[in-house]
Amino acid sequence: MMQEYLQSDYPLDNMYATEEWITENQTLLRKKKLTAVEVTTRELEQISSLTTPNKVVALAKMQAIPSLKAMESLLVKGLHLALENIQDPGNLGTIIRTADWFGVDSIICSEDCVDAYNSKVVQATMGSLARIKIYTTELSSLFEKSPLPVYAATLEGENIFNQKLLKDAIVLIGNESKGISDELAQLAHKKISIPRFGKAESLNASVAAAVILALFRKG
């Protein structure tokens, strides 16, 4: 995961690693013009909150959140994912990783989503946090002005299998148990639903996001 950060544009401030790790990753470190401070495994255990043994720790600043105005200018083309009130860090991390796989241009979180820099989220992203642009904003203001159509995933939406899915769009995924709020559902241009063939009451939020992104990419 740390190697993915070193290969990305994400700025890292300080690094602390074992002698072995520094030796193995010298080329990568040099490319990024970083020097890692050598520490022992015991010291790493004391620094980190992880229970599994690790060889390296880095300090990095969170990405600055652009203004709503700047964000609007980004949302004129491409595929974007909007998340309302996603609470489970594992879900958010998996969604970020999946969005990275499907080459989503940005993720826009509502202000009540779990923090994208929560340590459980960071781990579940498997390094994708280094590449994906994540913004936090009030989604209703953004949707009101959005030039891109917003597709809201709801249990009562139209069967996504029969829809023509535009290349440039925003996909909205809601809270794990409550789904999308009425306010945002009303602002969406289209409500879509993954058809159910069996009897489960719902799909996990990260699973629903993945299926919808795949279908958008298939077109």
Added chain:
Amino acid sequence: MMQEYLQSDYPLDNMYATEEWITENQTLLRKKKLTAVEVTTRELEQISSLTTPNKVVALAKMQAIPSLKAMESLLVKGLHLALENIQDPGNLGTIIRTADWFGVDSIICSEDCVDAYNSKVVQATMGSLARIKIYTTELSSLFEKSPLPVYAATLEGENIFNQKLLKDAIVLIGNESKGISDELAQLAHKKISIPRFGKAESLNASVAAAVILALFRKG
């Protein structure tokens, strides 16, 4: 979740619940010809390993695993999911829930998968374990005799977006980090892959299973 078990065919042996829960669920209990033993919330806390408060506990037998011969006779039509060495209980639980959503006819686990009756799996299935048939067997013997084609999900497979996906098939998903073993990959009739548009190294196993099942159902 317990209501889903009561509405399913899954046999429950003993139930222990609060007075309130018993009153609220009398119709369901009567239908299933079950009597719940009344216990206090404090007693439930002592019985259960869950940290969140709950109102009911049930004892149920694990489903009997049919013989390989009986299993073969089931695998002549329909959509089935085979899992090799899935280790994370959350992943297995989410896969079971997703399989239930997409109306998968059965799930066949390799012998080195995490136990489907692990308490974390049971919780992540959100009740779907009551409805989905889950078998455990040596997958290679089964695939050798399978009249249904086996589609193996690998990073090097053919782009699934361009494939004609048969209605009757077995979808094989491999281990979270190692993927599908060479032995099983060789026995598969087709290797398929979810195309990557971004830079993530891989997809979560439960996410990959969901995307592939959705595409099979879309046809």
